[in-house]
Amino acid sequence: MTNKKTAVYPGTFDPITLGHLDIIKRSAILFDKLIIGIAENSQKSPLFSANDRVDMIKYELDKLYTKNIVVKSFNGLLVEFVKKESAHIIIRGLRAVADFEYEFQMSFVNKTLENKIETVFLPATENVHFISSTFVKEVTKLGGNTKKLVSQNVQKLLIEKFKNV
Ligand code: PNS
Numbered sequence: 001m002t003n004k005k006t007a008v009y010p011g012t013f014d015p016i017t018l019g020h021l022d023i024i025k026r027s028a029i030l031f032d033k034l035i036i037g038i039a040e041n042s043q044k045s046p047l048f049s050a051n052d053r054v055d056m057i058k059y060e061l062d063k064l065y066t067k068n069i070v071v072k073s074f075n076g077l078l079v080e081f082v083k084k085e086s087a088h089i090i091i092r093g094l095r096a097v098a099d100f101e102y103e104f105q106m107s108f109v110n111k112t113l114e115n116k117i118e119t120v121f122l123p124a125t126e127n128v129h130f131i132s133s134t135f136v137k138e139v140t141k142l143g144g145n146t147k148k149l150v151s152q153n154v155q156k157l158l159i160e161k162f163k164n165v
Contacts, residue, residue: 007089007120008082010037010074012133013053014046015154019131021060023093023122028066035085038073047137047161059153079114088117095124095132 009027013020013036028034036057040050048056050073057071074081082090090110092103107119131149139146140158147155 004032006033006087007031008035008037009091012042017131019128034069036071040073090119094121
């Protein structure tokens, strides 16, 4: 095992929000390498394809000066992906108390599957506390403005997407 700390930040990212970006920026400072793991076939039946979600995140990362972040998609169990990437840490952002039970259960299941992998929770920053991809899609679908929730590029892609569904 090396001293370099690699962490995986997994999620559906359908689409990536300003809340996700906040967790990404802060994790990239805490760890030597950060792998953003996009769950390809999430149970949430994503609106955007896995490739689109990868491209969307890469576009956002180009605007950051951090060079220690990579984006990958995965299928199957998260812990298997984490092991394959030689990482031992899973990052999850915690928004409201409502997130806690689901997140706690997920970390417990992952710990049961792979004892060596630890989940680290980062509290969401105040101004992006209540953003969720689900609300972002709903607001767009109903014609609302998502300017304070997602980047300009994601906003544009969402509008295009809803024109075609
Ligand atoms: O951002 P999300 O949608 O809350 O992320 C959930 C995700 C993708 C991290 C979670 O569903 C996941 O890890 N899926 C991979 C399948 C898996 O390992 N399931 C067992 C852990 S609950």
